[in-house]
Amino acid sequence: MIATLVATPAFAATGFEDHSGLLCWAFLGLCAMIVVGQLIPAVMMLLGAAKGVMKPNEAKEHHA
Secondary structure, X not given: OHHHHHOOOOOOOOOOOOOOOHHHHHHHHHHHHHXXXXXXXXXXXXXXXXXXXXXXXXXXXXXX
């Protein structure tokens, strides 16, 4: 009983303090731009491959 009266609750932090400077955010932005720059050609290649698979093969039509 005494232990419940003596125990104090743990207080969570009231806010999030970000000590990252402008240079850190600029670096993260550069990393994000590199990732997006790599994703665009990859998606275009994937769509081109999907179109190539879905398109009927013209070589077979000419030889038939």
